[in-house]
Amino acid sequence: MLRLPRRPSTLAFLLLASLGTACLLIFALSGQSTAAQQQKLLATQALVAKLGLTDLALFTESRYTRHPTQADLHSALQDHPGAFDHFPTGSLLPPPALLTESHAESRLAVAGKTASPD
Amino acid sequence: MPNLASPWLEKQRHLIDFTLASLGRRKTKNLGLLVAYALLVFVLASLALFTNALRTEATFVLAGSPEVILQRMVAGRHDLIPPGYLDKIGRIRGVQKKEGRLWGYYYDPVVNANYTFMARPAEEVASGTIMVGATLARARGLAAGNVISFRSYSGKLFAFKVASALSPDSELLSADLVLLSEADFRAFFEYPAGHYTDIALSVANPLEVRNIAAKLAEALPDSRPILREEVLRTYQSVFDWREGIVLTVLSGAILAFVILAWEKASGLSAEEKREIGILKAIGWETGDVIRMKLWEGLLISLTAFLLGFVGAYIHVFHFGAPIFEPVLKGWAVLYPRFTLVPAVDGLQIATLFFFTVFPYTAAVLVPIWRAAITDPDAVMR
Numbered sequence: 001m002l003r004l005p006r007r008p009s010t011l012a013f014l015l016l017a018s019l020g021t022a023c024l025l026i027f028a029l030s031g032q033s034t035a036a037q038q039q040k041l042l043a044t045q046a047l048v049a050k051l052g053l054t055d056l057a058l059f060t061e062s063r064y065t066r067h068p069t070q071a072d073l074h075s076a077l078q079d080h081p082g083a084f085d086h087f088p089t090g091s092l093l094p095p096p097a098l099l100t101e102s103h104a105e106s107r108l109a110v111a112g113k114t115a116s117p118d
Numbered sequence: 119m120p121n122l123a124s125p126w127l128e129k130q131r132h133l134i135d136f137t138l139a140s141l142g143r144r145k146t147k148n149l150g151l152l153v154a155y156a157l158l159v160f161v162l163a164s165l166a167l168f169t170n171a172l173r174t175e176a177t178f179v180l181a182g183s184p185e186v187i188l189q190r191m192v193a194g195r196h197d198l199i200p201p202g203y204l205d206k207i208g209r210i211r212g213v214q215k216k217e218g219r220l221w222g223y224y225y226d227p228v229v230n231a232n233y234t235f236m237a238r239p240a241e242e243v244a245s246g247t248i249m250v251g252a253t254l255a256r257a258r259g260l261a262a263g264n265v266i267s268f269r270s271y272s273g274k275l276f277a278f279k280v281a282s283a284l285s286p287d288s289e290l291l292s293a294d295l296v297l298l299s300e301a302d303f304r305a306f307f308e309y310p311a312g313h314y315t316d317i318a319l320s321v322a323n324p325l326e327v328r329n330i331a332a333k334l335a336e337a338l339p340d341s342r343p344i345l346r347e348e349v350l351r352t353y354q355s356v357f358d359w360r361e362g363i364v365l366t367v368l369s370g371a372i373l374a375f376v377i378l379a380w381e382k383a384s385g386l387s388a389e390e391k392r393e394i395g396i397l398k399a400i401g402w403e404t405g406d407v408i409r410m411k412l413w414e415g416l417l418i419s420l421t422a423f424l425l426g427f428v429g430a431y432i433h434v435f436h437f438g439a440p441i442f443e444p445v446l447k448g449w450a451v452l453y454p455r456f457t458l459v460p461a462v463d464g465l466q467i468a469t470l471f472f473f474t475v476f477p478y479t480a481a482v483l484v485p486i487w488r489a490a491i492t493d494p495d496a497v498m499r
Contacts, residue, residue: 008135008139009131009132009138012134012417016421016424019421019425023428026427026428027462029460030461030462033459033460040459041175041178041459043285043287044290044291045179046182047182047285047292048180048182048291049182049183051236052183052187053291054187054344054349055291055349056180056290056353057234057289057290057292057293058290059450060231060234060293061232061450063223066234068352068356069344069349069353070189070344
């Protein structure tokens with residue numbers, strides 16, 4: 001019959017050792033996806049390349065949250081010049097990088113219209 | 119059995135035995151602290167694991183998206199690409215492939231959701247048929263062979279046969295997609311002939327992308343090139359931002375825990391003071407008392423950290439992070455169902471470890487040292 005160790009330190013050591021082993025396993029396995037996961041990721045990447053997708057379908061409630069990378073620069077004020085968002089996601093999406101960059105940096109950015117002031 | 123452990127190790131074990139017995143005497147208080155501590159680590163680690171896994175997955179899959187998307191702007195708004203626009207690009211060196219894309223949005227009042235309609239070549243999707251994303255198929259109860267009708271923006275009703283649903287593996291990107299033939303797309307949205315939504319460009323040399331974008335902007339002043347690196351950067355910042363928002367919301371709880379832990383660790387109860395006095399009176403050295411309390415701090419904080427971290431891993435990668443899903447994913451009606459590939463950022467977890475385990479262990483020491491160096495008689499009184 002299995003006898004439980006009498007000393008509390010042994011129990012504590014066993015608990016910490018098993019939790020520590022679980023943590024080490026998590027770290028050891030985190031970089032290695034299984035064959036099924038790898039296949040899934042590659043299939044998704046292939047679909048993205050085939051269809052030319054640009055965005056995650058996480059926030060589908062409006063066009064500027066569905067495709068934040070493709071939305072036009074005035075999307076938060078899309079209805080009329082004084083209108084803010086009416087979707088909660090809008091408050092959780094960051095402002096466009098353009099607005100948070102310094103002027104000097106934004107002048108260096110490529111892409112004609114992306115570099116012009118909003 | 120002979121005791122093979124060194125005297126130092128045996129001494130530490132006795133100290134730990136004593137510490138655990140002492141903790142056991144104030145079981146409810148210490149267990150409460152351990153649970154609150156582990157919960158805090160659980161919440162913070164879940165957040166870090168979830169956003170890091172989403173960020174890693176987004177970066178991996180979006181690496182396949184077009185190098186450059188070219189939009190046309192009219193009065194600061196995205197407009198259609200007119201006929202002949204594509205030909206102007208043909209002369210720019212380094213552009214390997216250019217393709218006019220047709221896509222748009224459709225609001226479905228049946229489920230109050232937005233779909234993304236996208237035209238595909240006739241050899242992929244036959245006229246009169248559509249391919250739908252797995253989330254959409256689930257929301258509308260669609261399967262291959264079913265017929266579905268959509269009322270177009272002009273009021274006409276169009277019926278399509280579902281050829282197939284897209285693989286649920288790619289739901290994170292294709293949740294709301296409706297793929298249909300070009301002819302159907304143009305008829306449904308009454309798109310003018312020869313016009314496109316935007317242009318996708320392939321560039322052979324990745325180092326050339328910025329130059330090509332600059333040339334495009336010069337040749338077509340009304341265009342707005344969007345580079346793949348900008349797309350990837352947007353997603354990095356989206357998840358950084360969301361992580362920050364949740365952390366801000368949680369900051370109240372974090373502060374409450376800091377106060378609780380500080381109160382517990384730095385303020386000694388009369389009972390604890392008496393205990394230290396007795397230990398010193400029976401011959402314990404100041405160093406032993408400090409060592410015992412150090413073990414107490416380390417045992418509580420290490421157990422809480424490990425429990426919280428392992429719990430967070432299971433929560434995120436086995437149960438799909440149900441606690442954070444609504445905040446991190448958005449409020450959309452069409453909600454992709456996906457399991458993330460485990461990705462752990464060692465630095466992020468090491469930071470969490472440092473900011474949870476060390477402060478508590480250190481906070482335990484100061485008052486103990488103060489109590490341990492005073493006269494036992496004064497402490498016991």
